[in-house]
Amino acid sequence: MGWLHSLFSPLKKLWFRMHSTTQNKGRGIYILYEDVKSCPYEDVHVLWSILVESNSASLPSKK
Structure with a gap:
C-alpha cells in the first residue's frame, strides 16, 4: 500500500x-x-488605466 501512496502523492x-x-x-x-x-x-x-489597457491589448482575441 505504501507504493500506491508514493505514486499518487506527487500528483x-x-x-x-x-x-x-x-x-x-x-x-x-x-x-x-x-x-x-x-x-x-x-x-x-x-498608471492603473495604462496597465489595464496594455494587458487587454496583449491578450489574444477569441474568434
Whole structure:
C-alpha cells in the first residue's frame, strides 16, 4: 500500500498547486484594484488605466 501512496502523492501535490495559484492570482488583482480605487492620487489611477489597457491589448482575441 505504501507504493500506491508514493505514486499518487506527487500528483496530488501538483494538482493542489495548480489550482491554488490560479485562484490566488485572480484574487490578488482584485485586492490591488480595490487599493487603487481607494487611492486619492490621480497619478495612481492613470498608471492603473495604462496597465489595464496594455494587458487587454496583449491578450489574444477569441474568434
